[in-house]
Amino acid sequence: MHNLGVTQRLLRATGVRNRLFPVAKLERWAAHPRRPYTGRPPKRVLKRIDVTRADLNGHPVYQVSPRPAGGGEITGHLLYLHGGAYVLDLMPHFHWPAIAKLANTLRRTMTVPIYPIAPEHTYREVFPFLLQVYRRELETRDPSSIAFMGDSVGGGMAFALCHAVRDAGLTPPTGAVLLSPWMHVALPDPDVPAVAKIDPFLNPDDLRAAGIRYAGGDPLDTPLVSPSVGPLTGLPRLTVFTGTHDVLNPDARAFRKRAAAEGLDIGWYELDGGVHAWMLLPGRAAAHALDQITKVLSG
Numbered sequence: 010m011h012n013l014g015v016t017q018r019l020l021r022a023t024g025v026r027n028r029l030f031p032v033a034k035l036e037r038w039a040a041h042p043r044r045p046y047t048g049r050p051p052k053r054v055l056k057r058i059d060v061t062r063a064d065l066n067g068h069p070v071y072q073v074s075p076r077p078a079g080g081g082e083i084t085g086h087l088l089y090l091h092g093g094a095y096v097l098d099l100m101p102h103f104h105w106p107a108i109a110k111l112a113n114t115l116r117r118t119m120t121v122p123i124y125p126i127a128p129e130h131t132y133r134e135v136f137p138f139l140l141q142v143y144r145r146e147l148e149t150r151d152p153s154s155i156a157f158m159g160d161s162v163g164g165g166m167a168f169a170l171c172h173a174v175r176d177a178g179l180t181p182p183t184g185a186v187l188l189s190p191w192m193h194v195a196l197p198d199p200d201v202p203a204v205a206k207i208d209p210f211l212n213p214d215d216l217r218a219a220g221i222r223y224a225g226g227d228p229l230d231t232p233l234v235s236p237s238v239g240p241l242t243g244l245p246r247l248t249v250f251t252g253t254h255d256v257l258n259p260d261a262r263a264f265r266k267r268a269a270a271e272g273l274d275i276g277w278y279e280l281d282g283g284v285h286a287w288m289l290l291p292g293r294a295a296a297h298a299l300d301q302i303t304k305v306l307s308g
Contacts, residue, residue: 030096032218038096039128039222045069046098046123050105057109065122065141073119075112085154085306087111087119088143088182090170092161092189092286094216095127095223107160107289114299115306117156120146124166131225132234135166136173143174156306157185157245160286161257164190168236168247175243184246186302189286191257192237194220195229198259208256210285216256237264241273248276248305250298252283276305 047069050060059074075083089108091099099105099121112119122142125134146155159167164187174181196213205213224234232239237260247268251261258279268275278301280287280294288298 030094030215030219032215035096035128035218035222042129043098045125046101048101050109051101054105054109058112065145066138068125068138069123070142071119071121071123073108073112073121075116075118081116083118084116085118085156085183086146086150087115087117087156087158088146088167088170089119089121090124090139090157090159090163090166091121092159092163093126094191094219095162095194096219098126099123103289104160110289110299111158111302115303117306127219127225128222132169132223132227132231133225136170136233139166139170140173140177140179143170143179147180152180152182155182157182158188159190160188160289162191164188164249165192165236168192169233169239171244171247172232172236172239181243181245184248184305185244186248186250186305188250188288189252189255189257190249190261191216191220192260192264193229193235194224195235196256196260198263200259200262201256204254204259205256207254208285209254211256213256237261237267241268241271244273246276247273248278248302250278250280250288250302252280252285252287254282255285255287257285 045068057076059076061072063070063072091104093100108119108121120142122139124138157167157170167185168187168190171181171185196217201213220229224231227234229235230238249261249265251258265275265277278298283294288295
């Protein structure tokens, strides 16, 4: 908990929650579309993983393999969806070290697609692309070796992709591990305002503005936009990691209640005082989360 307290104080001091993607930025990006991220991981990360690109329909798709030295056999594959509030591309100095740690700790190869982002694009362009990515994986991999995973909006998107895979009649993966997932873009749970006062990282007003652009004029309770409202049949095993100082936590809790009421058993790991994406930050809590994820994926 000491590490978490330090992290929260540092985040509050930076004022980052009001600078990531204010509405003025969204308007500027809509007027001046950005090119997708196409960078290489930092050199220190490339010492730990092998990374290649295999683009699909003009979108970068990264293939990641853990380095073999002393690590043991590969245990499976992850389709990993990065966070960024639907409006930010992969963040190299955060996501690449996290991806490397996951690949080596879990001993899994990974596919990391750079999906279309808002406001230049909407969810209507995201899921045809992600379904193509998954279909390409199924050409060479058994679905029983594949799991979906994502952080923040990537966690929500991994859940939504389970809906899309079911509706497309494809064989589902073995499970989806959702790290601090954004379950409903409108943040409708009544506990959100109280948590917003203690979340040092996320601003719910900016989140909602980003989510509205991602929805592209469609209802915010569309299942591919807000996966917690979708039907709960035909889904793979869902596992949620969340923290009580994360403004996305109340809607995750609401989904857990809904799932229980409808007879769907989900894995649930909640850290008291945990900030957004705590399981990818340094510290003992994150190390314990990785142990839990390893058990979930091997179960």
